Amino acid sequence: MSEPSLKADIGVGIDHGQLYIYDLGAPIDLGGPDALEALDDAQNSGRYVGRSGDLVNMLSPVQWHFDAPMRVEVWAGEPAPEETGWDHVVDLDLNAPTGQLAFQAPTEEEYASCAIPHGRYRIRVSGRGYDRANPQGGGGDSYRVQLWPRTGDRPPALRQRWAGWASLMG
Template sequence: MADASLKFLIDADHGQFCVQDLEPYDTWMAEHATDPDLPPAGWTEEAVHVHRIGVEPHSISIGTARDDLVESLITVHASAPMTEPTAEHIVEADLDAPTGQLAVSSPGVLPEDGPGMTVPAELLRARVSYVPSNPPAVDTNGGPGDHFLYRIDLWPADQARGLVVLKQGPNPWAG
């Protein structure tokens, strides 16, 4: 079976976009959204400056170097792929996707208006790689920040492993 992939541009409004199994995420949010001990979208101080991703149940928010249209590639693999040697920053986390229906959104793009993808309905490992790239072949707002391809590799996980930074990019990194 060939790997399934989805390449897309998304408006990374407020410097982020999300990949979520929306139905269980919405259920979790209905129960926990007002919890004062939980940071919005998993954006702890460490997530902002070290991980560059925010993690919540059924959701990963990817911090971007630009508040602009950004390019991303999600690929589903049968097992863990090789790491991208040209990536500036690489981080892994768990993404529980019990329905197998991923939605991509941002503060400015509703889930129903963003791209979507069917993945194995199970616990997945997600590797987010920040690969330096040229600007997308579309007109962007020309704002500050480096251009990256935000590569998200997914594969089935036999157990939860938590968040791990495999390659730490420079700090500060955006803008």
């Protein structure tokens, strides 16, 4: 299992230091409790990637970056851990009932999307370039989402924590 079956490079929008990740067919409410619960989970857990139902909220140390590089990879099984070169890495579950994965800033109506096989996934959300990024406005930061099929549910797991969260979040 040395290569993903699908690789896609897209630009995603981050605003207010957040990026939503979800399937377009998932029953979520971006303007309601799902968004607030995912944000609370991200902050209160110390993972800075949170989940509520089928909505993932990834926090970023940059205030905004409206064309942040995102690599999406689909694997047949869990990829080998590759934390070297990544500042922050979190694993969690995500359902993709339609296979239309959306990446959306919480303040924007538009979203970037990537077609993947529909299914139940474990995903690994990784970010890097945090120390080089301009905290007030994008550049220097980039991201990766790796997905692989799952048969059961597992709790989120913090694989690597960026040390800079302590100074940003207090």
